[in-house]
Structures are given as structure tokens and as C-alpha cells.
Amino acid sequence: MASQTIQSYRNGAEIHNGDDLCKKKSIKLLEDIGLPNGLFPLEDIEEFGYNCEAGFVWLIQKKKKEHTFKKIKRAVSYAHEVTAFVEKGKMKKMTGVKTKELMLWLSVVEMYIEDPSSKKITFKTGTGLSDSFPVSAFELEE
16 A cells, blocks of 8 residues: 555646566656666566656565665665655655665765766765765666
């Protein structure tokens, strides 16, 4: 069952179901807004939705997933439901994504590429901490 937030953006949204199609749609969205195409290494995606007018996107997967981005040795946890508001080069007001810092899991609330020529992407946590990494660490392997 989708959260109340998702329910409020369903009207007028492009909604897709099924893992293969949802993966393709999420990768295309990331590429369209200028973010690395491997940011959402999710499995068993049940639903992908995008309300273009509001800039609201959501992904619902069968169960939460932990993933380690090997190039930067960072563990990230994706909840059953991931949501964000998107715009060119940025995702903000994110829910459902956490990163492991030392022994703590911190919510990622924003990610953005301020200067594409820097080839760096910045992640901001709910505590106000931010860290930048090479964009290449989040690209899908061909």
C-alpha cells in the first residue's frame, strides 16, 4: 500500500508496474534530469510513478534493499518506498534512502550536481552534513 504522500500525487502521474519496466523508467528519469543512472540499484520494483507537473517521483519495491557502492565503499539502504521531488541536476525532500556513516544510518534528504564540469555529486543528510563523490561511482556498469 502506497503512503499518503504518494496517494496525493497519483492523479495525473505516469505510473508503471513490473520490475523490468520500472528499472528502465527510473534509469531514464535519472538520465533526463542529469543524475547518474545507477543511483537506484533496486530489485523487485513493483511500481514507478512520476508526476511531471509536481516533479514528484516514487519507487515501491517488494522489500527494503541494502547496496554498497563499491567504488566509494559506501553502504546505502533503500526502504520499501522511496520518494523525491526532482528537477534538473537535483533530487530533494527525499524519503526512504539512508547512508551509513561510521555506525549510524543517516537519512539522505537531497542529492545534486551543482557544477556538471566538476563531475561530483553531493549528498545531504537530514542532520545537515553533506559529502561529495565522483559521479562515476554511481554509473551503471555496462
